[in-house]
Amino acid sequence: MNWLLEPSVSTFGPDIDRLYYIILVITGIVFVLTEGLLIYFLVRYRKRPDRRAEYIHGSTRAEVLWTLGPLVIVLMLGFMSKPVWDRAKDPAHFPEDALELTVSARQFEWESYYPGAGGDPDAQDAFSILNRVHVPVGEPVILHLEAEDVIHSFFVPRFRVKQDAIPGRTIPVWFEITEPGEYELGCAELCGIGHYLMDGVVVVQSRAEFDAWRAEQHAAALGGTGAAQLAGSGDLDGAPADGPVAEGGL
Ligand SMILES: [Cu+2]
Incomplete structure (x- = not known):
């Protein structure tokens, strides 16, 4: 079974596919990392009779990082998508003599x-x-x-x-x-x-x-x-x- 896309046959197809795979890789990495961490924490900090939970305050540094990281990625994807979208979808860019x-x-x-x-x-x-x-x-x-x-x-x-x-x-x-x-x-x-x-x-x-x-x-x-x-x-x-x-x- 082939779980990748069937090959495209249009002139703008390869550009769309490239964006698709970039997004698939980014979301794939994030998915594996977050699920992996979740499972690790579940095991590492599971309830034990001799251990009490302690109160901790959030980390400003971590919060800034996990806000800026996705912001940069989303902006980058937006700028990469714009020319592809314009070419494929915007009637102002449609070819003449079609x-x-x-x-x-x-x-x-x-x-x-x-x-x-x-x-x-x-x-x-x-x-x-x-x-x-x-x-x-x-x-x-x-x-x-x-x-x-x-x-x-x-x-x-x-x-x-x-x-x-x-x-x-x-x-x-x-x-x-x-x-x-x-x-x-x-x-x-x-x-x-x-x-x-x-x-x-x-x-x-x-x-x-x-x-x-x-x-x-x-x-x-x-x-x-x-x-x-x-x-x-x-x-x-x-x-x-x-x-x-x-x-x-x-
Ligand atoms: Cu229908």
Whole structure:
């Protein structure tokens, strides 16, 4: 069993992991020291019939030390975290020229909205898919998170991205992924009886694969064939370019 984090695949992932492990080591050392001292004192000063407790006054020096020590550590962590947080979370630092999508959460699924080929979200060839987000590798992506009912949380552990989606608000998150693959997407906010069902996949593809996939979806949207039919037809290469490949819609 590996109790460390799964390797990150986003550009800011290593910075976040470094902070995480620094904090883990500091809190780990403090935990072992305090618990060790506690057990030592329990044994060393246990009740004995021939020994009376004596009254002692606190030590000013010790109190100053154990106040200043944590203060210095917390300030140091704060200054180390600031640039990482800004880069990962602050919209003022988001990269330009990112692919922008809307991802909406509802009980109990995710829906990703892709605008038409011309960029118009209301175009005829605009489409949406459930519980999947397709993005290109090596390019910045901004997702605009929305929630339709209750608070959900968009969580992709391998990206080191976790962000609440809140009804009435649109909250942007960004990432740039360095390795193609399929990454687990979960809801990290207990959102109701079907919370556990709310898992999805973020599919990170090469630019060429992503463009091909998106073109298929645009064509399917125009042709009135849903993604389900298209995906199930099993014969995408041979599909005629001038008409629907399957009857019916969603
Ligand atoms: Cu949820």
